[in-house]
Amino acid sequence: MTARIIDGKIIAAELRTRVAGEVARIRAESGLTPGLAVVLVGSDPASQVYVRSKHKQTQEAGMASFEHVLPEDVAQTDLLALITQLNRDPMVHGILVQLPLPKSLHTETIINAIDPAKDVDGLHPSNAGRLAGGFAALSPCTPLGCIILTKSVHASLEGMNAIVIGRSNLVGRPLVQLLLNENATVTIAHSRSRDLAQLCARADLVYAAVGKPEMVRGDWIKPGATVIDVGINRLPAADGKTRLVGDVAYAEALHVAGAITPVPGGVGQMTVACLLVNTLRAACAIHGLPKPAV
Secondary structure, eight states: OOOEEOOHHHHHHHHHHHHHHHHHHHHHHHOOOOEEEEEEESOOHHHHHHHHHHHHHHHHTTOEEEEEEEOTTOOHHHHHHHHHHHHHOTTOOEEEEOSSOOTTSOHHHHHHHSOGGGBTTOOSHHHHHHHHTTOOOOOOHHHHHHHHHHHTTOSOOTTOEEEEEOOOTTTHHHHHHHHHHTTOEEEEEOTTOTTHHHHHHTOSEEEEOSSOTTOBOGGGSOTTOEEEEOOOEEEEOTTSSEEEEOSBOHHHHTTTOSEEOOSSSSHHHHHHHHHHHHHHHHHHHHTTOOOOOO
16 A cells, blocks of 8 residues: 655645635725734744745735844844834734744743734744634644645544644644544654554554654554654755655655655645635734635
8 A cells, every 4th residue: 555645735835825815805805915924033044945935925825925034133122122013013914933033032922922813823822722722713834734734635533533743832732732623532642652653553643743853653653544744854865965854754654654744745835825824814803804714
C-alpha cells in the first residue's frame, strides 16, 4: 500500500481562492476591506522571506497589507507603542508579530498587548482560553491548517482516535482543542511519553509536532491512518547542503499510512492561507458582519 499524498500546495491555493471570493463579496456589499498588519523585528532571512510571502498573498486576496519593519535593538516600549497604534487603527483588522522575537524583548508581554479581536495568530490568552473552553475564538493558523488538511481526507472526524505528539502553545495544545471541537477522541503526547509507539499504533489520525527529525517511525503508524507532519527540520545532505525533513520518517510511513502530508509541501503551505482566513473572520466580527463562508 502506498499512502495518498495530501498536497498542501493545492489545498492552500483553493482556500486562498475562496478567501479572495469572500473578500470581494464583502467589499461589494459593505465597503469593508480587511487589513492585515505584520510586524517584523530584526533582519532574520527566514522571517523576511515569510513576511514577504504574507504580504504578497494578502494583496492577492484583495486585502490591505501593512508592513512594519523594526530594528533588532528596538526598545520594548517602542514596539508596544506600535501595537497600541495598530490596535486603534480602524483599517487594521489583524495584527501579527513575527516570532521569534529578539531575546531583549519579552514575547509574552508583546503578545498580551495585541487586541484579542485582532489577534490573528491566536496566541493571546483570551483566545487561547476561549478555545480551551469550547467557545468561538481566533485559532493559531498552523493547527487550523492541520484540521483543514485532515478534512480533505475525512469529511467528519467524529469518533476518530487522534494523537497529537507535541504540546506547544503554538501547535500542540490548540490542535487538541480543535480536534475536540470536531468530536474526535484525543491523546496528547510528547517526546517523553512512555510507550509512544504503542500510543501511535492505536490512532486513526497522527499529528507530529514535536520538533525532532523523523522521530515517528513507519512501524508506529496504524495501517491506513492519516498522518499530518507539522515538523520542519534541516538535516545535512550528501552534497554538503541541507535537506528538509519532517517529524515523521516519511519514506517508511508512506507504505503504511492511508494518507500523509509531505515535508515540504504539506502543512507549511496552509499557515499563510489560514492567516488570511483569520484576518477575514476578524474583520467581519469587528464590524458585526456574519461569519464568512471559509
